[in-house]
Amino acid sequence: MVDASPSAILPGRISLRPVCLVVAVIVAAGLLTACDDRSSEKSYTDRITNERVSRDMEMRGDRSVIPAKQRKSFRGLEYYDIDSTYRFVRPVDRRPRPDTVMMAESTGGVAAQVRVGTVSINFPQQADTLTVFEVTEGEDRGQWWIPFTDATNGGPTYRLGRYVDLERAGTDSVIVDFNTAYNPTCAYNPRYACPIPPDANALPFDVPVGEKKPVF
Known part of the structure; x- marks a missing residue:
């Protein structure tokens, strides 16, 4: 003034x-x-x-899931560049009561997975909704996660899809950061039974962030 x-x-x-x-x-x-x-x-x-x-x-390391015979030929993890536009803070549309669904596994079996709700995400390409699941056993018990597929699978990324763990952000919101998307264990050792992402979590476009397929 x-x-x-x-x-x-x-x-x-x-x-x-x-x-x-x-x-x-x-x-x-x-x-x-x-x-x-x-x-x-x-x-x-x-x-x-x-x-x-x-x-x-x-x-x-010695405790790697990669078989010892293949470990020497492992060239290290490959990643896309970090892009913060693929990091989202979103509310969870929780189900009135978590329910159990059967999810196919990489070894041909099925396993029970607890479905807690959905998140709607405004990707740079378009908006989409993904189902959120909860780990019910082991050291990761209580962890919310999203198994998903996208158009990069079978090319730069693992053919069966990837997972992303969620970080709580308040009572009913989560941080969904696809820069932290990682391959299931079976991508490194086919002996492991890994849940295959359901059709509800199939994204029809590229998600060009996170972990790429392993190189040996």
Whole structure:
């Protein structure tokens, strides 16, 4: 705001000092916001990168699911570039009561999976709805996850699809980050029985983020 006091105004000329001060403050605030955004983006990228490095080391270690004979030829995990536009915070449309469905497995059998609800996601390509399941046993008990397929399967990504674990964000919302999408264990060792994503979670477009198919 321009100061209208007598000392600020000369005949036919308005002092620009207050205006310049306001502009400078606005520019400084914009720079701080931009710096915060860049810092936040870098922190996010670093976190995803660290998670990928840890998973790669796990795959190469003595406790790897990869058979020992194949481990020496394992070239490491392959990933798409990180793209934060595939990270979503969405409410979960929970079922009145979780129900159990039978899901086909990679080894030819079926296994019971608990369905807790759905999430609607506005992908860059189009909106779609995915079913959310809950792990009911083992060390991951209580974890919500989404098994899904997309148009990259059989090409850059594993033919049977991928999984993404969800992070809780409040009572009924979750973070769905496809940058963290990973291959089922059977992609590295066919002896493991892995749930095959249901048709309800088949995306008709590419999801070009997350883990690619393994290379040996």
